[in-house]
Structures are given as C-alpha cells and as structure tokens.
Amino acid sequence: MSSNRRNLPPVTGHDRYIGTSASRPNAARLTEGRGTYVDDIELPQMVHVAYWRSPAPHARITRIDADFARLMPGVVAVVDGAEMAKVCKPWVATLSHMVGMKSAPQYPLAMGTARWQGEPVVAVVAQTRAQAEDALQYLVVEWEPLPAVVDTETALDATTPVIHPELGDNRCFTRTLDTGGVDEAFARADAVAEITFQFGRHTGVTLEPRCQISDYNPSEKRLTVYHSQQAPHMMQDLYSRQFDLPESQIRVVCKDVGGSFGIKVHAYPDDFATVALSIMLGRPVKFVADRLESFTSDIHARQHRVTGRIAAAKSGDILAFEIDDLTGIGPYSMFPRTSAIEGNQVVNLVGGPYRHQQYRARLNVVFQNKTPTCQYRGVGHPIACAVTEALVDAVANTLETDPLQLRRQNVIPDDAYPCAGISGIKFEGLSHQACLDKITAMMDYPALRREQSELRQRGVFRGIGFAALIELTNPSAAFYGVGGARISAQDGATIRLEPTGAVTVMVGVGEQGQGAEGIFAQIAADAVGVPMSAVRVVTGDTDVTPYGGGTWASRGAGIGGEAVLLAGQALQQNILALAAAILKRDAGTLELVDASIIDATSREAVMALSELGRIAYFRPDTLPPGVAGELMVTRHYAQRDYPFIFTNGVQASLVEVDVDTGFVTLLKHWVVEDCGRVINPMLVDEQMRGAIVQGIGGALYEECLYDDDGLLQNGNMADYLLPMAAEMPDIDVAHIETPTRSSKLGAKGAGEAGTAGAPAAVMNAINDALRPFKASVYSQPITPEKILRALGKV
Amino acid sequence: MKAPAFDYAKPAHLAEAFALLARYGDEAKLLAGGQSLLAALNLRLSEPSLLIDLSCIDALRGITLVGSKLRIGALTTHTAIESSPLVAQHAPLLTLAAPHIAHRAIRNLGTIGGSIAYADPAAEWPTCALALDAAIVVASASGERRVAAADFFQGLYQTDLQPGEIVSAVEVPVRAPHQWCQFSELARRHGDYAIVGLAAVAVRQANTLTQARLVLLGVGAVPLRAHAAEQLIEGKALSPARVDQAVDALRDSITPVADLTSSAETKRHLAGVLLKRILSPVVSGV
16 A cells, blocks of 8 residues: 555544554454354254245235145244234335335235245245255245336336336336536537446345344343344344334344445345244244345345436536436335435436536436345445546547546645535535545556557557546435434444453444454554553444444444544543542543553553552442542444535556457556545555455446346356456555544545446546547446447457 | 255265166266256255265276376366376366366366266367367276267267266377467456357467367357368468458357357357467467
8 A cells, every 4th residue: 555644643642553554353263264153153942944035026926835845844834924914014115305205015025916036925944944945845836927127218108017006106216406507508518428328237245145043032022133234223123113122122133244235234024024933933043045045135236327418618627417317226115225325326426526517417216126226335426436437538538638637627626625516415625636646646647648559559458547536424314314214323332441451342333344343443442542452342232332323334434433432532531530539640640551551741650550440340449539430431423514424536447458359457456545534554455445346346247137027147156247356456555634524533434435436447447448449338347248349349 | 055955975986886876867966076066956956866976986086198098087176187297298288278167276176077077068178178089988887988079068968978877087189299279268257157268279380280170168059169160271371361261260150159248249259259369370380
C-alpha cells in the first residue's frame, strides 16, 4: 500500500494501535480451522431439515402426498405451508418512505402457489440431513405450471400475467426525479452520448452458506437461534413479531460467520420455517443450505437495464445526466429491507461525483418469477457508477478530451464542501481532486498512454479505464428506520475492566471475516490505555452485547467503532477517577498508558491497572467513603448529522483485449480511496482488494443465467463463474484521509467502495482498448462472445 | 447435498474388481480419483448401490516404456503425467496439455483412466488420446483388448467400454522423429472446461507438416478431428494463405454445440483462431 500517514491528529491521547496494521486477534483461530461455524454446532436432540423447493418458476401446488416420505428411516416430520402458517405470521416487505411501494404477503413455505424456482414448499425433518434428502425423493408433490413472468421488459405489459393479482400489476415501486432544465441542457449541449446498459443478475457467494440452528425450549418458552447472519438484533425482533414471542425470550447467536456480503442481512422464508419447525417439534432443528439451494434461494442482485444520456459543453463541462432504470426483483420484495432500495440508490447516485446542475431519472422496479433480489455489497453503486463513468468516457471521446482531464474538470472541488449532490444527497466532505491527483501519479498515466499508443501500432490493444465514485456509509435512521423498518441505526459497546487489568469489549456490530473485531480491539486498547493483548472482543450474541444494527451499509467501523471509542474513553475516565480517589490525587494529574496509571508530568508509573482492579473488586472496603468504581461502561452512537456519510475514491484499470478471441487480460488495478480515518491500513487495503475482485466478478464473470422459461441454468460452482486468483490483477491501494466530523473517530466505511468502482473501471478500460475499432460493450458480464460481437467477428 | 447411501469395496486385485462388477452390474460404479463421480453422487445425479474403489490395484499404476509405446496406467494422476520425464520425452503433447486440466488440487487426485472412461468431450485427455492415435487398454475377466481412441469415444459420455470392463491403461505411440505437437485452449478462467481447445500432432520439416492430426475439444459430443483442415495442410509448405484456407475449412467443417455463454458461432470462430495461432509459427519455419 502507498502510505499517506499521517497529518491527522490522534484520536486518543495515546494512539498506539489506531492507524496501524495490527494483526487481527481472531486470525489464528480462523486460519487454524478452530472457528465455530453453525454447522460445527451439535445440540442434543437436534434434527435436520431439507426443503422441497419449487422446480418451476411459477406453479400451482395441487397435491402433497407425504405418506411414503414419512415412512422413510429417520423422518421426524413433514410440514407444508398451511400447517406452518398456523405458527408463523406472513410478512409484507415495504417501507413507508418509499412512496407507493407494494408487495404481497409472504409465508415461510409457499401457500398453494410457488413463485420462483427454489421457493421452499415443504419441509422434511429427519435425524440427519442425508435421511431428510432420502425422504425428499419419496415426497410426492403434484403441480401445474402457471405462466411465468421472465422478461422485465414486458413485466408491465397489459398482456403479461400479474404475479399477485391483488396488487393489480407487476410494479413494486416507481420513482422519478427531475431537477428541471434537463431538456434545455441537452438542447444546448455540444456533445451528447446515449448508452443502453445491461447488468446481469448475480449473487454474493459466501464460503459458508446460509445456515441456522433453531432451538425452541418449550419448558421456558424460549427460542435460541444460532445463525450465520449479519444483524442478530434485527432477527431477534423479526422472530419476536412473526412468532408472537417477547424479544427477551429470543436469543440470536452469531458465532463465526464465513462471509456475508449482504447476503446474510435478510430474513429468508426458510429462516422462519426452521424456527417454526423447532417450535412445532420442541427440539433443535438445523438447516444448512447446500450450494444449489444457495444459488436458487440466496438473494440475487443487480439485474438492471439502464438507458443513460449525458450532455456536455464544448468547454468540457458536464451539463446533465438522464437515466431510465428498469430492474427486476423476483416475485416478492425481500424482508425487511425491501427490494426497491437498489434501484433507489441508482437514482440517488448517478452523476454523484460531478457538479452538473441538471438531472432526470426514472425508475421502475418490477416483479418477476425469479429468485428475489435485495441488497448485496455495494447496493446500486456498481450500477450507478458504471452508468455514470461510461457516459463520462463516451462524452470525453466525443469531445476528444482526455477522460481523466474531463473528470478533473467536472468533479465537485475539494473546497466546495459541505454541499448537496444533484439528486439531493448531502456531502460532508469529499476529496475527488486529491484522489485524482494521487492516482495520476501512482499509475504514471502519461507513460501508460504512450505505451498504449506504441502497442497499438504492433497490434496489441490495451485500454485504460477510470471510475470516480461516491459511496454511502455510516447511515442514519434515514435508510430504514424512518420507513418503519425496525433496523437499528445506532449501535452500542460495553467495556468491562477485569480485575487483572484486561478489558472485555462487547459490541453490537459483529464479524463476518472482514476484521471488525480486530479494529474494535485496536480502538478499545487505545481508548482505555491497555495493550491489545489485554483486550477480548465479544460480538454476535443478543443476550450479551448492547443493542445494535449489526453489519450493513459500511457502518461497522464508523458506527460500531465510534461506540467502542466512546465506551473506552468513558471507562478510562472512571478508572482515573477511582485511581485518584485511591491515591488521594487530582484525576487531572494522572494518565492511563499501557495498563499503567502514570503521573501526567513525570511520566512515572504510580499504580498498575491490575492493582486498581484488585482493590476495586476484592478490597472495596479500603476505598474512601462514597467512592465506588464504575468499571463497566456502555456507550451508544448513532450518526445523526447527515442521512449518510459519503466517501469517495477513484479506481483505474489497465486491460489488454485479445481482439481475435475477445479475451480480456486484467493487467493492473489502482485505487485511491478516502474512507476518512484509516484505523487499520492493512484491513482497509484488503477490504478494497476483496471488494474490487467481487466487482470484477460482476463485470466479467458472474451471472445467474436463466432460460426463457425462467429456470436457472448454472446453479453450481462450475458454471457460475466466480473471479479466481489466476485471472486477477495486482491491485495497488492508496488512501486520502478526510475524516468525518460527525464522530470523534472520524472513520467512514470502507467495505463496499471497491465493488462500487471496479465494474466501471474495467468496462471503461475494455472500451478504451476497443476504441480503434469503434466498438464498445455495455452489457455485463462482458464475455468474450460479447466483445467478439461488438467487433463484428461473430 | 448428501450422497445417497452406497456400499463400498476396495479390491486389491483386478480379479476381485471384475467379480464385483459381474455381481453388481449397472448398480456398481468404479471410483478412481473421484473428481467427477463424487460430485455426481452428492448431486444425486448417480445413485449406485456399490462403489468399487480401484485405488489399491497396483496393476493400474505406473508409466512405463513398452517397446514403441508409452503405457500410462489408468490410476496415474494428472499431476504425475504433468511432471513425468518419460512423458515429456515420449509424449510431450501430454506434458503441454496437463497444466490446462482444472486446478492443482484436482490434478493431484484425478486420473487419466477416470478422464478417459468418463469421456467428457471438453476434457483434455480424450482429445490428446485421439490426436496421438493412442490405444485405450481395456481389461476384463476375459483379458485385455485395445481400442483405438478414434473408436473408443462414441458419444456424449459414451464409450466402447462394455459391461464388466475397466480402463486399465492408455498406450501412446512414442514420439516419432520430427514430431511436432501443440496444445492450446481457451477457458474464461484457468482450469475451467474450455470453450474450445485444439491438440495438434504432425511430423514437421521446416514449414511443412505431414500426417497431421488436429483434434478439437469442446465443440461436439466427442473429441473431433478436423479432417478437412488436415487434408489442406498435408505435405504442403505452409503459407499465410494456406493457413487461412485451413482455418476456413476447419470452421466450415464443424457444427459446435453452444455452452452457457458461448454460441456455436463463437466456438466456430475461436476454433479457427486456435488453429491459426498454432500453425502460424510453422509458416515462418521457426
């Protein structure tokens, strides 16, 4: 990584770990295979469920005959939708601030009609998963095919069947945004570009699939759910409401989670079904999705058709953007975050880095008989960024201007903040200019252009593509809470001093592999004044941690980290106050450094933290009258200054296109990102690299391919192409740090920006390489065949 | 997914394996490296009642030079072939092709016998076997027989293997003097089944190829010889124009089967690109 350390003032009096690449405390456990994932947990009396899932995209279930299945070895129960509906209430996933949004009631198991291939219909519970699968083969389910809505382009046509007749049509949500003056801007423009983009439906593939153990104990009417999930308190609340249990009677435990990417922040029908089975049977029930189930029942994302236009003046000034976005979300809006957010984000984010004054957008979110879609890493950003940045490149080409120069000319200047973006989004402080300057130097841009030109003479076609981007992080309640979703925008941290001077930190935000627990340990160590080795972090247990929202929208460091900082600093104050009372000194003359209470002036140790702990916990009789140590402190933090704290960055991609085969070789990727204060440079770098690779997946490889009948054709790891190491470029990462003033820590999110920018940068690089042929490709994933077609070779 | 229950036998000798095959017939499946079979079992695409694990049968092992043939035992892993000096010396096409097979972890377990018997038309070994005019050695209780690769691969996952038979080895004619060979394939990710691939073997003198065998993978139900292109180049000094003719002939002569992301048209185009790239260095006589 290119180091940009460090003009920022320290966060605490003694920043020893914040800002360093400290090793994550959980790394050894996870890499040695000593983690505890859901499938590692075995409970007494536990049984296993396998779901019979709809083989058709739209079908009426006419008969379920479970007589033979029930006779199979080990079978405990066979349950259909109607039986389960007696235990679990249906839900409708809408948000009140998404005006006009509609969806239909959804049940844990399909009730008479299945609406996508993979929808759970019947549960078969047995002593082992293998026995449940054996019994599935003897379950007789008769069904009649119903006409399926497959193509989003015709989903709203009068002749297309309506998936939920009670909703009137197949529209979930629509939105228009118009600043006015758009037509005039296009009329006076010197250059206009229009492009129609296709984005392939894909999904977030986690190493550990979705899985859950529901353990309902009838004796105390108490439900414990071990879950591979990102938002344990959200699930606690949902189980409470759908099953009419007090939330205090529900414990959700997320131990180690093997990747999430947003896939595990939603409430799935089979989540509720597994809980319902445990309640019905009064014993623990385990569900572990297999890979085929993952591909047909994990949320999908990113299926958009966007027509975009850009207008610019001869001077190079961008005048206006206009987009029309059509996105298909499956037959239901997903619970509880809804499936209209992604399209809504596209509307909010298109044109985001730039200072044009006119913008018009239209969005249609439609139902279809395919797997439901919802929020996946980057949520709308990759679409918005690809549309924006491809249009910028196209108009730069028309104006014969260097695409980097056009961006430099049009980004909102670094001294213009705070200000609003064209869609109304609020920016606190961004650094587009500084990022563009830095990446230009990093990649030695002029030299690359010279090399590109020379190589073209020799029949080698390289391309350079840029993506300037903004990313929303640290969300306030504006995201979900104001729309009525009971998803916490605040988060809390509790820090307890142990008698030996160690500290235990309990945080509402959990760990799914990204290193959140590591940065919490860094922050707690500095805030309290102890070595990191003395810090233990506990997350993922609603019985233990403060209430919180969990992991989503790049909020872990910025929200969870701030709560840890505030709790740690408060605990340090309490420790120093107690030390002052014991030592009969003014607390202002003491500091806590490296688990030692020192004289602030002489820097000499006056009392070990362990001695304070011993006195406080075992000899309180020796404390002065009226003095008591409050050595466990909880603080909460909610970001309330802005709807979101935006970050920014720029990426660049260098590719070589083999114009005979259409194959793309990724030669190099650069990124300069500004996530505010960098708490751990190594973790931010790896977040960027991982996210960029996931973005490259969408740009070049990943797509859930459906046939014309609505059947998924590639529900396996051989045919669904994930990006793999051999094809990935080296990724150089550098940072600009513009801390947010909305928190003491100043950290913004860093988890999604890589995914947001990579598809745009790679697509632009490919089209830059194809420019001598006047060919271009705007359909992702960009396959060799699509490039060959653009070149007219097939 | 979990495989349905099956019985498991691990014979130490071929005779035991033949006896089990005789007793169980279609109900038995032979297990070598398991790199295709185990996935099929877990997907419940195959539900045998018995797995016969061949891994302890020594007669199926080893790479040996037998007269003018290189005999590669059926249990030889892709990795063993990739790193074998004997193979590099006597059948260098296999050395060129091996790195294209899947990933190292799969190459360490997967076997040539399994690949030949499974007969995936996009797999490397059936294609190489045909290009090298190899014989598939098939053993049964009644002895051994040899089937030319051209006759062995009969259709999609279909071979000449009869009930009770086991692929015991592949016999490759050792490299002739002046043998020229090339292997190339196009896969979107290294290690995937290729969109299209080409194995080429000929006798080369300067810019002239004779006895050329050009075999495509991934375009049909079986590895496909490009006879028309072979005839066009046979014994002629290669020029750019002749290479182009051969490419056109190749494209005209095949009717590829589309895969999920590549149409027949794309495969046809790419097959021609591979041929051109393999032949072009010969033109210059380098």
